[in-house]
Amino acid sequence: MRGLSALALLALLGxxxxxxxxxxxxxKELPTAPYGAEEPKTASELLEPEVQAQPxxxxxxxxxxxxxxxxxxxxxxxx
Numbered sequence: 001m002r003g004l005s006a007l008a009l010l011a012l013l014g015x016x017x018x019x020x021x022x023x024x025x026x027x028k029e030l031p032t033a034p035y036g037a038e039e040p041k042t043a044s045e046l047l048e049p050e051v052q053a054q055p056x057x058x059x060x061x062x063x064x065x066x067x068x069x070x071x072x073x074x075x076x077x078x079x
Contacts, residue, residue, distance in 0.1 A: 022047070 022043035024030055033040040 024043070030040055030043065030046070
């Protein structure tokens with residue numbers, strides 16, 4: 001029991017790391033600037049997803065149950 005609590009304490013301590021600005025690893029550089037851009041993107045800009053990777057919803061979600069309209073193509077299976 002004592003070992004389990006010590007393991008849990010170590011796991012909690014390992015989860016609270018320091019948060020600092022992101023930098024490339026030693027000896028490596030950030031990618032070059034995209035075509036047409038004057039400056040290369042920073043590390044935080046590279047981590048932001050593009051619009052195509054995370055699109056916004058353009059429709060309203062249904063908030064309550066509604067009866068479906070009759071669908072003329074909703075036919076029973078053939079025998």
